[in-house]
Amino acid sequence: MNSDGLEAVSLRLRRRILETSHAARIPHLGSCLSCVDLLVCLYWDILEIDSSRPDAPDRDRFVLSKGHAAPALFQVLAERDFYPKERLAAFGVNGSVFHEHPPAPAHLPGVEAATGSLGHGMPMALGMALAARMTGRSYRCYALISDGECNEGTIWEAAMLAAAQAVDNLCVVVDFNGWQATGRSREVMRIDPLEDKWEAFGWHVVMIDGHDFSAMAGAFEACAATRGQPSVVIAHTVKGKGVSFMEDDNNWHYRTPNEDELRLALEELQDHR
Amino acid sequence: MTALVASRDGYGEGLMQLADDERVVVLEADLGKSTKSCRFREMYPERTFSLGISEQNMMLVAAGLASSGYKPFASTFAIFTERGFEQVRNGIARPNHAVHLCGSHGGLHTGTDGSSAQSIEDLAIYRTLPNMTVMHPCDDISTERLTVLLSALSGPSYMRTARNKRPRIHDDESVAALRIGKGHVLREGIDVALLACGVLVGEAMTAAEELSRDGIEVTVVDMHTIKPLDSALVQRLAADCGALVTAEDHSIIGGLGGAVAELLAANCPVPLERVGVNDTFGESGDGDELLEKYGLNSDYIIAAARRAIARKA
Numbered sequence: 001m002n003s004d005g006l007e008a009v010s011l012r013l014r015r016r017i018l019e020t021s022h023a024a025r026i027p028h029l030g031s032c033l034s035c036v037d038l039l040v041c042l043y044w045d046i047l048e049i050d051s052s053r054p055d056a057p058d059r060d061r062f063v064l065s066k067g068h069a070a071p072a073l074f075q076v077l078a079e080r081d082f083y084p085k086e087r088l089a090a091f092g093v094n095g096s097v098f099h100e101h102p103p104a105p106a107h108l109p110g111v112e113a114a115t116g117s118l119g120h121g122m123p124m125a126l127g128m129a130l131a132a133r134m135t136g137r138s139y140r141c142y143a144l145i146s147d148g149e150c151n152e153g154t155i156w157e158a159a160m161l162a163a164a165q166a167v168d169n170l171c172v173v174v175d176f177n178g179w180q181a182t183g184r185s186r187e188v189m190r191i192d193p194l195e196d197k198w199e200a201f202g203w204h205v206v207m208i209d210g211h212d213f214s215a216m217a218g219a220f221e222a223c224a225a226t227r228g229q230p231s232v233v234i235a236h237t238v239k240g241k242g243v244s245f246m247e248d249d250n251n252w253h254y255r256t257p258n259e260d261e262l263r264l265a266l267e268e269l270q271d272h273r
Numbered sequence: 274m275t276a277l278v279a280s281r282d283g284y285g286e287g288l289m290q291l292a293d294d295e296r297v298v299v300l301e302a303d304l305g306k307s308t309k310s311c312r313f314r315e316m317y318p319e320r321t322f323s324l325g326i327s328e329q330n331m332m333l334v335a336a337g338l339a340s341s342g343y344k345p346f347a348s349t350f351a352i353f354t355e356r357g358f359e360q361v362r363n364g365i366a367r368p369n370h371a372v373h374l375c376g377s378h379g380g381l382h383t384g385t386d387g388s389s390a391q392s393i394e395d396l397a398i399y400r401t402l403p404n405m406t407v408m409h410p411c412d413d414i415s416t417e418r419l420t421v422l423l424s425a426l427s428g429p430s431y432m433r434t435a436r437n438k439r440p441r442i443h444d445d446e447s448v449a450a451l452r453i454g455k456g457h458v459l460r461e462g463i464d465v466a467l468l469a470c471g472v473l474v475g476e477a478m479t480a481a482e483e484l485s486r487d488g489i490e491v492t493v494v495d496m497h498t499i500k501p502l503d504s505a506l507v508q509r510l511a512a513d514c515g516a517l518v519t520a521e522d523h524s525i526i527g528g529l530g531g532a533v534a535e536l537l538a539a540n541c542p543v544p545l546e547r548v549g550v551n552d553t554f555g556e557s558g559d560g561d562e563l564l565e566k567y568g569l570n571s572d573y574i575i576a577a578a579r580r581a582i583a584r585k586a
Contacts, residue, residue, distance in 0.1 A: 057342075104368040105340065113340065117363045123330050124364065127337020130322065134298070134343070154360070157330035164325070 001044050003213040008271055010040045013075045014242045015269050016088075020071055022262040024092030026100060030239040030252035032072035034177035034210070035144060038235055039076045041216040042142060042173075046224075051081040054109035060139050061128045063113045065121025066146040066175060067101040073111075074098055082110035119152025121145070122172055126158050129170040140224060144173045148180030150191050156201070162230040163202030171223045172203075172232045175210060177239035179250045198232045210235030243268055277438040280471070281377045283413035284434050285309025287420025288346060292317055294424065298338055300324060300347035302331050307436070308348035308377040328353050332360035332372070339370035344424060351376030351392035351433050358398060365429045366402040372430075373423045374399075379409070379433035380522030381550060381567055382472050387557035392433075393550045396470075397527025399431040400500045406430040406453060407500040409521070409529075411474035412441045415457075415497060418448045426453070435522075437560045439472050442495065456503040462490030465578045466510040466517050470496045470529050473520040473548070473569060480574035491578065502532045508541050516544040516581035520574050522564070525549035544584035546577035 001009075013036055021029045043049070047060040064073045071091075078085045090096035097103040101116030112128070115121040125143035132139050149155060162170055180188050191197070198205045204226045206219040216235070223231035239253075240246030243265040257265060289312055291297045299321045305311040314321040324331045328349055335345035354361070354376040365372045376395050383391045399407045406426060410416040416434055423430050442459065443451075451457055456468065460481055469477035474495050481491040492510060496503070496519075511517060517537070519530035530547030537545055550567055564570045 106368075113337075114363070114368045117359065119329075120333055120336075120360065120364050123333030124337035124340070127334040127339075128341050129337075130334065131338050131341030131343055134320065135341075154327075154329045154333060157325075157327035158334070161324055161327070161330060161334065165322075 006040050006044055006213045009044065009079065010037050011269050011271050013040065013072070013079060015266055016075045017071055018257060018262060018265050020088065020091050021256045025256045026071050026092055027254045027256060028068040028071065028100065029256065030179070030246060030250065031066065031146065032069045033241045033243065033246065034237040034239045035066070035069050035175040036072045037211045037213065037241070038144065038173055038175060038216065039072055041213055042220070043076050043080050045217050046220045047142070048139065051110065054082060058137055058139050061112050061125060061141040063115065063121040063125040063141070063143045064102055065115055065125070065143045066118065066149055067115030067121065070100060070102045073102060077110040083108070118149045119154035123154050123158040126162050126167060126170055129167045130165065132169055133167070140169045140171065142171050142173060144175060146180070147174055147176040147178065147185045147191065147194065148188070150174065150194065151189055159198065159201040159203065166228050167230050168227050170230045171220065172230070174232060174234045175237050176234055177237045179239045179253065181253055183250065195234060202229055204229050204231040205234065206231065207234045207236070210237035211241060275440040278413040278441045279436060279438045280410055280412055280416040281309050281434040281436060283410065283416025284348065284375050284377070284420055285312040286413070287417040288313040289316070290417065290421045291424050294344065296342060296344045297424065298322065298343045298345050300331050300335055300345055302326055302328050302349040302353065304349045307350065308375055310346070310348050329357040329360045332357040333364045335372040336364040336368070336370050339372050344371060346373045346375065348375035348377060350390060351379035351395045352390055354431070355392065355395060355398065362402055366404045369404045369428045371427055374431045375434060376431065377434045378436045380435060380471060381555040381563045381569065382435055382437055382522050382560040384437060384560035384563060385557050388555045391555040393524045393555065394527070395431070395433055396499050396523050396529065397531060400527065400532065404428045405500060406498065408432040408453065408498050409470040410434070410497040411471055411495050412439070412443055414441065414448045415443045415451055415495070418451050419453060419497060422451070422453050433471065435472050439475050442474050442478065451497070454498045454501045454503060456506045457495040457497065458492065459495055460491065460493040462492050463514060464489045464491060465582050466492040466494065466514040467520060467574060467578065468494045468496045468507070468517060468529065468533060469520040470499065471522050473522055476569070476571040477520050477574055479571035480578065483571065483575055484578055489578070489582070496529055499529050499532055502536060504536050507533055507536055511537060511541045511543045515585045518546045518548060518574060518577045518581050520548040522569055523549055525551055544581045546581040548574050548577050
């Protein structure tokens, strides 16, 4: 799909994410809005997946390691027909699979790992990538992590192993929105220079604007062509992207919009083209 | 002469028995020579992963392999599995992945490695996780058999093995009768039942022989599976013998003794004496001397048996 088409999808998903956050009082809105463009690029342009065969052995694997962005993933999977959009009406309802974090894969088609505890999804995706190599399958594995998540030791343990094993069917995406739960990432704990760290760990590194669809597609294609080492796409993003009064404001890590805020946000997210 | 054996060797042999199943993969954290997974590595390097000294990552990579159709067997020292506890909880147990963890060098009997390496809480902490099977076999051939049986489980497991050699308990016939989740009765007597796991099974057998010389007839059970506890057997023994003793190279809190105490309190209260590490850390020393110093050998089991009998109504 061309960039205009993808942008239209992203706008639509942003509106739904906001509506759900308001209706079901689901937090982590800023984190969802920073990565929705990355998800759209992957799910519409990059991943080899077929929603009618969610367990196909050769499917590409996408693991949402930053599991708190599940509200965005749930909308993406519905839009890609892994399940009917109507099911999302049960968001936040007791007994529903749709809550703050992804459920176990057995409970929802399209979900590859029950994440939510940071630093878990990337090593799991590495396990999936090693499995592909052992079985001689050509699928690729993707894990979306956050810059705050790079604080976790397991990210770097897995980074060492992936490079040592020369796992080139693994692509990690860092949603670098510059914020974590309680403040600016660099103030909570400075992890700069992130690019140099990954490079020193033996990874192929690509830096992009995580809201530029053609840059994203180019980066993922470059990673897919890389042999003998794992790849990481460090995507610079804006937390709360798309809604002026949420952008780069960390209050929206936990806040959910009231009725007036929802109305204002939805007005900004109209497709005027 | 009874052969002297270490249960960890049974793990290595069990993996070899499983090798024909191409879904079986082995993960190591730089301790494969100690846990004995090195035997599998030598023959099947393409299905063995060396993760370096990174236990948390090992748990999660194993989860990813399990979700892709493999049967991961991951091992390190018991104490170091605990470093990845939250990864086991959320990455393995919660989605019910059939990842099989083996923690070797468990308990005070580990000896000279010292207190930092002597896990006395592993059975307790893994027992708290839903979906987990928790085991602690007593010798090499039972460990081998139970390792093979683990491969058929649809959920995760933790199995503790021990480093030091002790007299073998089982024979080919008794090993063939072993089932995960079922205690194995080694000796029958009506006065008191001794439920033991790991190296203390041998101590319990020694205690039973000495008690028998005094006219006290004792049942001894190899409780190789701590979870699911063989509740039918424990309740039958509570009814038949009227008094129980548990014995484990583990804290008296939360392990075999804790599990039996919970079951008895809820269903059929009878006198119970728990032989185990009394809520204290160990120290460096000879394994057998540590069992003596911390109250874990046959002498203490005999004393506990006499106390339990004396408490019968």
